[in-house]
Amino acid sequence: MIHDEFIPQVYAEQVENGSFTWVSPSNIALVKYWGKKQDQIPENPSISFTLDNCKTTTKLSFTKNEREEDFSFEVFLDGVKKDDFKPKIATFFKRVEVYLPFLKAYHFKIETSNTFPHSSGIASSASGMSALALCLLSIEKKLCFEMSEEDFLRKASFIARLGSGSACRSLEGNLVVWGKHDRIDGSSNLFGIQYPYEVHQNFQNYQDTILLVDKGEKQVSSTVGHNLMHGHPFSSERFKQANNNLSQLISILKEGRLDEFIELVESEALTLHAMMMTSLPYFILMKPNTLEIINKIWGFRKKTGSKVCFTLDAGANVHVLYPEQEASVVLEFIKNELVVYCQNGQYICDVVGLGAKQI
Ligand code: DP6
Numbered sequence: 396m397i398h399d400e401f402i403p404q405v406y407a408e409q410v411e412n413g414s415f416t417w418v419s420p421s422n423i424a425l426v427k428y429w430g431k432k433q434d435q436i437p438e439n440p441s442i443s444f445t446l447d448n449c450k451t452t453t454k455l456s457f458t459k460n461e462r463e464e465d466f467s468f469e470v471f472l473d474g475v476k477k478d479d480f481k482p483k484i485a486t487f488f489k490r491v492e493v494y495l496p497f498l499k500a501y502h503f504k505i506e507t508s509n510t511f512p513h514s515s516g517i518a519s520s521a522s523g524m525s526a527l528a529l530c531l532l533s534i535e536k537k538l539c540f541e542m543s544e545e546d547f548l549r550k551a552s553f554i555a556r557l558g559s560g561s562a563c564r565s566l567e568g569n570l571v572v573w574g575k576h577d578r579i580d581g582s583s584n585l586f587g588i589q590y591p592y593e594v595h596q597n598f599q600n601y602q603d604t605i606l607l608v609d610k611g612e613k614q615v616s617s618t619v620g621h622n623l624m625h626g627h628p629f630s631s632e633r634f635k636q637a638n639n640n641l642s643q644l645i646s647i648l649k650e651g652r653l654d655e656f657i658e659l660v661e662s663e664a665l666t667l668h669a670m671m672m673t674s675l676p677y678f679i680l681m682k683p684n685t686l687e688i689i690n691k692i693w694g695f696r697k698k699t700g701s702k703v704c705f706t707l708d709a710g711a712n713v714h715v716l717y718p719e720q721e722a723s724v725v726l727e728f729i730k731n732e733l734v735v736y737c738q739n740g741q742y743i744c745d746v747v748g749l750g751a752k753q754i
Contacts, residue, residue, distance in 0.1 A: 396434055398585060401494045401553050407540035412501075414456035415533035419526035419751035421449040421517065422564045422571065423603055423706060423714050425660050426640045427667045430624030430633070435556050436584045438624065439637035440574025442644065443564045444601060444716075447748025449511045451522035455530035457501040468503035487524070487558045494554060495531055497538060511743060517605065518617070518708065524558030525551070525565035529751055552586035560621075563587040568749035570594065570648070576641050595651030600719040600746055604729055607741040608684045609711035615671070615678045617709045623674035633670060637663075653718065657696075657704040660716065664707040671709075682711040684736035689713070691732050701725060719746075 422443040430438035460467045466488045470480045484505070492498050505527065511517045532551040536542045548566055556563035556573070563586050564571040570590035576582045580591055624630045640659055647655045671678050685707070692705050692715065703717040703725050715733070717725045726744070734740050 397493060398553075401550055401585075403494075403496065403535065403539065406497070406538040408538050410534070410537050412456075412458040413534070413537070414454055415530045416452065416454040416754050417526045417529040417533070417751055418450050418452045418754055419522050419529060419565050420446045420748050421451075421511075421519070421522045422446055422561065423708065423716075424561065424564075425663065425706065426637050426644065427663050427708075428560055428573065429621060429667050429670055429709075430627075430630060431560060431621045435560050437560060437574040438630070439634040440572060440576040440579070440582060440641050441561075441564070441637070442570060442572045442590065442641060443561070444570060444603065444747045445565060445568040445750050446603060446745045448745045449509075449517060449522065449605070449743060451507055451509050451519055451526045452754075453523065453526035453530055454504075454506040455527065455534070456504040456506070457534060460500055460502045463499045466499060467501075468505060470505045471507065473508050474506070484527075487527075490557045491531075491554050494550070495535060497534065498531075501534075512610070512741075517607075517712065517743075518561075518710070520559035520617075521561045521565045524562035525555040525751060528552075528555035528558060528562070529566065529753070533753065549586050556586060559617075566751045569747045570598075572641075576638065578642055578645060590648075592645060593649045595649060597651035597653055597718055598648060598656075598747075602715075602717050602719060602722055602725070603745045603747070604715045604717075604726070605743040605745060606688060606713045606715060606729070606733055606737050607739075607743070608688070608713060608737060609682050610738050610741075615680065615709075620671060620674070620678075620709060623676075624670065627670065627674055629670065629673060633666065636666065653702040657702060660706050661704050664705065667709070668707060680710050681707070685711045685713055687736050688715075688733050691736075695728055695732070699724075701728075703728070 422445050424441050424443040426442045428437050428441035470477045528551045552563040564573050567589045571587040572582050573587040575584050581588050706714045
């Protein structure tokens with residue numbers, strides 16, 4: 396389906412060449428997106444914390460493309476040419492061409508790098524696709540006579556979604572909702588919006604320490620996993636549950652109710668993996684050390700009354716979430732008791748952040 400509101404009017408300006416650079420962060424979902432319809436429309440709304448340290452920097456340079464018949468681009472990761480990234484970007488260009496009709500008019504050089512190790516098992520699609528979408532929108536903004544900041548961000552998120560669903564939640568901070576939800580004004584299936592309601596002090600500067608349990612390639616990609624939600628025996632209940640959880644979260648966030656936050660977030664993570672285990676074909680992305688860490692967190696919480704909790708994305712790594720106030724105590728616990736379960740002892744300290752920046 397084509398969304399006319401994102402198709403530009405005739406461009407007023409002409410631009411021969413130039414370059415734009417954006418830094419865009421990763422995000423971690425509290426209520427998960429798992430299952431999508433055609434054209435990257437989510438089956439349920441999701442909400443995520445925008446991160447701060449895990450980010451992608453992308454420089455997009457463009458020059459006039461003499462032969463305007465096809466897309467013309469090259470991709471570099473950390474200065475090294477990456478032809479294996481090209482098919483994914485070509486698919487993305489094809490999907491968004493109707494909304495960015497200048498794509499064939501230029502040759503692009505895409506130079507990208509991540510702050511986290513490439514093979515860390517941390518998905519770079521959210522930060523990478525959002526950074527690329529923002530660079531493309533910067534070109535469009537130059538071609539247009541005028542474009543408001545709001546329209547710019549909305550369309551960039553719309554375009555990022557067409558690259559990777561969760562990428563549309565990476566442009567702004569601190570909490571972003573994607574997917575239509577009856578109780579969240581302005582929410583849309585087409586782009587992410589900043590969470591519009593009050594958030595309690597308890598959630599300010601929330602900490603996320605990412606424990607790198609398994610840095611290998613995932614056996615099952617997110618795209619395949621999403622598709623397995625079609626015809627899944629529990630899918631309609633799951634989509635209802637996600638909607639309910641987001642409703643619950645509104646008052647939890649407003650009143651700072653940490654115990655309920657923990658319960659909801661951990662249940663979302665385990666439900667996500669339960670959906671994978673009950674798909675056909677079924678699969679398991681957690682590793683033995685993922686479970687060791689979860690049990691240690693539960694034990695520590697019971698013993699100390701800490702408000703530390705975990706969430707997972709589509710992999711074996713564990714995101715350890717905790718209030719800023721507990722930062723030093725929990726970090727001590729992580730170093731003493733959890734790091735042994737990380738591959739090569741690796742972990743990344745992150746915190747909720749403000750979103751993407753142009754540099
Ligand atoms: C488990 O956004 O990576 O991290 O739209 O196919 O690119 P595609 O999927 P992707 O899926 C992310 C799934 C998740 C949950 C979430 O971030 O909400």
